Amino acid sequence: xxxxxxxxxxxxxxxxxxxxxxxxxxxxxxxxxxxxxxxxxxxxxxxxxxxxxxxxxxxxxxxxxxxxxxxxxxxxxxxxxxxxxxxxxxxxxxxxxxxxxxxxxxxxxxxxxxxxxxxxxxxxxxxxxxxxxxxxxxxxxxxxxxxxxxxxxxxxxxxxxxxxxxxxxxxxxxxxxxxxxxxxxxxxxxxxxxxxxxxxxxxxxxxxxxxxxxxxxxxxxxxxx
Amino acid sequence: xxxxxxxxxxxxxxxxxxxxxxxxxxxxxxxxxxxxxxxxxxxxxxxxxxxxxxxxxxxxxxxxxxxxxxxxxxxxxxxxxxxxxxxxxxxxxxxxxxxxxxxxxxxxxxxxxxxxxxxxxxxxxxxxxxxxxxxxxxxxxxxxxxxxxxxxxxxxxxxxxxxxxxxxxxxxxxxxxxxxxxxxxxxxxxxxxxxxxxxxxxxxxxxxxxxxxxxxxxxxxxxxxxxxxxxxxxxxxxxxxxxxxxxxxxxxxxxxxxxxxxxxxxxxxxxxxxxxxxxxxxxxxxxxxxxxxxxxxxxxxxxxxxxxxxxxxxxxxxxxxxxxxxxxxxxxxxxxxxxxxxxxxxxxxxxxxxxxxxxxxxxxxxxxxxxxxxxxxxxxxxxxxxxxxxxxxxxxxxxxxxxxxxxxxxxxxxxxxxxxxxxxxxxxxxxxxxxxxxxxxxxxxxxxxxxxxxxxxxxxxxxxxxxxxxxxxxxxxxxxxxxxxxx
Numbered sequence: 001x002x003x004x005x006x007x008x009x010x011x012x013x014x015x016x017x018x019x020x021x022x023x024x025x026x027x028x029x030x031x032x033x034x035x036x037x038x039x040x041x042x043x044x045x046x047x048x049x050x051x052x053x054x055x056x057x058x059x060x061x062x063x064x065x066x067x068x069x070x071x072x073x074x075x076x077x078x079x080x081x082x083x084x085x086x087x088x089x090x091x092x093x094x095x096x097x098x099x100x101x102x103x104x105x106x107x108x109x110x111x112x113x114x115x116x117x118x119x120x121x122x123x124x125x126x127x128x129x130x131x132x133x134x135x136x137x138x139x140x141x142x143x144x145x146x147x148x149x150x151x152x153x154x155x156x157x158x159x160x161x162x163x164x165x166x167x168x169x170x171x172x173x174x175x176x177x178x179x180x181x182x183x184x185x186x187x188x189x190x191x192x193x194x195x196x197x198x199x200x201x202x203x204x205x206x207x208x209x210x211x212x213x214x215x216x217x218x219x220x221x222x223x224x225x
Numbered sequence: 226x227x228x229x230x231x232x233x234x235x236x237x238x239x240x241x242x243x244x245x246x247x248x249x250x251x252x253x254x255x256x257x258x259x260x261x262x263x264x265x266x267x268x269x270x271x272x273x274x275x276x277x278x279x280x281x282x283x284x285x286x287x288x289x290x291x292x293x294x295x296x297x298x299x300x301x302x303x304x305x306x307x308x309x310x311x312x313x314x315x316x317x318x319x320x321x322x323x324x325x326x327x328x329x330x331x332x333x334x335x336x337x338x339x340x341x342x343x344x345x346x347x348x349x350x351x352x353x354x355x356x357x358x359x360x361x362x363x364x365x366x367x368x369x370x371x372x373x374x375x376x377x378x379x380x381x382x383x384x385x386x387x388x389x390x391x392x393x394x395x396x397x398x399x400x401x402x403x404x405x406x407x408x409x410x411x412x413x414x415x416x417x418x419x420x421x422x423x424x425x426x427x428x429x430x431x432x433x434x435x436x437x438x439x440x441x442x443x444x445x446x447x448x449x450x451x452x453x454x455x456x457x458x459x460x461x462x463x464x465x466x467x468x469x470x471x472x473x474x475x476x477x478x479x480x481x482x483x484x485x486x487x488x489x490x491x492x493x494x495x496x497x498x499x500x501x502x503x504x505x506x507x508x509x510x511x512x513x514x515x516x517x518x519x520x521x522x523x524x525x526x527x528x529x530x531x532x533x534x535x536x537x538x539x540x541x542x543x544x545x546x547x548x549x550x551x552x553x554x555x556x557x558x559x560x561x562x563x564x565x566x567x568x569x570x571x572x573x574x575x576x577x578x579x580x581x582x583x584x585x586x587x588x589x590x591x592x593x594x595x596x597x598x599x600x601x602x603x604x605x606x607x608x609x610x611x612x613x614x615x616x617x618x619x620x621x622x623x624x625x626x627x628x629x630x631x632x633x634x635x636x637x638x639x640x641x642x643x644x645x646x647x648x649x650x651x652x653x654x655x656x657x658x659x660x661x662x663x664x665x666x667x668x669x670x671x672x673x674x675x676x677x678x679x680x681x682x683x684x685x686x687x688x689x690x691x692x693x694x695x696x697x698x699x700x701x702x703x704x705x706x707x708x709x710x711x712x
Binding site: 118119121122124125126134137138141144145148154157161164165167168171172175176179180182183186187189190193194197200201204205208209214217218219220 | 351353354356357358360361364367368371374375376377379380381382383384386387390391394395397398401402404405408409414416417430432433436460463464
């Protein structure tokens with residue numbers, strides 16, 4: 001695959017895929033919550049660009065709605081909510097000491113390789129471009145999980161959760177030019193409700209353990225102790 | 226088709242009504258009525274399907290076939306009987322000062338919200354909408370798990386939210402891959418409709434579909450409570466209010482399994498390999514055995530029975546994985562009897578813990594002496610769930626065993642061992658709770674045990690003789706899933 005021979009749309013999608021993947025890695029190594037939220041908003045913005053570009057190039061107007069929804073939800077509303085939470089909790093100056101940062105980053109890189117391996121059969125039916133796009137989306141999903149595992153703050157968990165949604169959204173735009181409208185609206189609705197619920201949860205967790213450190217949610221055990 | 230729309234409309238009205246009206250003295254009874262009307266609508270729907278066969282709504286948005294219609298009726302039935310139980314139970318919790326009017330308003334509104342999500346999962350023809358509804362069910366119940374606002378319940382709800390949310394995201398990735406495979410062969414507009422996918426299954430790319438199925442199984446499997454994705458389940462069941470445990474165990478787990486089976490039918494049509502079935506067998510067997518061992522180490526009565534739910538979901542997943550007509554028939558029957566028995570048990574457990582004032586099994590003693598009906602209800606329910614004849618669980622487990630002996634004889638000892646271990650795990654805890662001396666000052670509570678008696682009566686009936694129309698129905702569903710009938 002020679003990238004110069006592809007049309008403009010394909011080249012742009014490949015670059016955006018690379019950038020989305022990059023933002024996931026940036027989030028993985030970020031110990032400051034406010035920066036983490038900022039990078040998350042950047043990733044949302046890249047997705048908005050992707051959706052708008054796909055809508056324009058493929059002449060698919062319903063993707064404009066998806067782009068607008070992403071902009072409102074993932075670039076404005078959720079980052080705003082999380083930022084407010086962090087500042088209220090007065091944790092915006094804390095730097096979370098991440099354990100085994102190197103291992104986590106290496107783990108992230110291997111997850112990316114793993115994604116390419118898993119999705120390799122896709123190449124049979126389509127161009128290698130699609131493989132890149134799908135593999136990046138899957139790795140964004142997996143990196144979101146790794147982010148949740150390696151961070152202890154509830155806010156970082158929400159960012160990881162939403163980053164997983166971002167990966168799925170990217171796959172839906174690039175691989176299939178968006179899901180059917182009813183599904184896309186439904187998913188956006190679920191994301192919105194989830195965001196509101198997270199806000200309620202922050203309040204509950206704060207009042208019950210006086211912190212948003214999820215390591216302190218440790219009362220329930222699999223078996224008796 | 227009107228009946229199907231009614232089934233969706235009634236709980237929707239319920240959500241709005243309970244949210245606006247707030248909690249009053251008779252809200253619990255109104256909730257019972259909403260569920261009763263919905264049950265009638267589902268029965269009407271079932272009669273329609275019985276007379277006319279598979280129904281497809283005009284816009285192809287909804288599909289009702291023999292497989293989902295019986296689950297719809299089961300959902301409505303368990304929803305209805307649980308609401309009968311929930312009305313005095315929640316009133317009692319309010320008297321104890323554990324809950325306020327505001328939280329009860331949330332509870333009743335979201336009870337209907339959960340029912341709506343369940344009906345939508347079952348009736349929809351669109352695999353994407355199915356995912357949305359499944360996620361909606363999590364969102365509706367997550368605040369109910371933390372209804373008591375204790376640190377434990379908030380922890381349980383957070384775990385439930387995060388684990389199920391992340392898990393089910395995998396299922397969406399699977400759905401996207403499915404859509405991706407489908408747009409390459411069919412028209413874009415209808416490509417996510419199950420009926421269209423099923424017709425074109427043989428044309429879909431088998432390798433992409435197999436990858437998609439792995440993601441679906443992990444995603445929906447989190448909701449089924451398959452080991453090792455089960456951690457949220459005992460927490461959410463033990464910390465939430467008991468009526469929620471009953472509907473989560475009886476309905477949510479079934480519907481998640483339903484989603485997996487729907488997808489398996491597509492993958493089987495495309496690939497003609499046993500990959501999907503083998504994966505389900507592996508996960509099912511693992512969940513079954515692990516949960517059976519964990520039963521022995523529990524202290525909380527609701528956690529005990531949630532591990533028992535994992536165990537039974539394991540058996541069902543295993544049986545659907547085997548895939549032949551006999552195993553499929555057994556799995557369908559097991560879904561029914563497990564839902565009925567488990568929700569009956571949670572109802573009695575709810576009353577038992579109100580009698581004893583605790584959920585800790587060490588402190589629950591002498592139930593038969595204090596309130597014989599609750600004690601016997603718990604004992605008979607446990608006998609039924611452990612798979613004793615003549616209850617229905619015995620019949621379905623026996624059929625699963627037969628199917629295993631036929632197809633994979635070397636797995637039979639594992640299955641028998643697991644059933645034995647689970648039986649011992651349940652009875653070592655239950656026996657001292659129902660017999661034995663009651664602690665001083667233990668008083669009976671106001672309890673409505675009709676739901677329990679009806680459920681256990683039905684399970685007994687299904688164990689003695691499955692009525693003709695129901696057997697016929699199961700056979701039709703089996704024909705749909707496995708391609709031939711067992712009878």
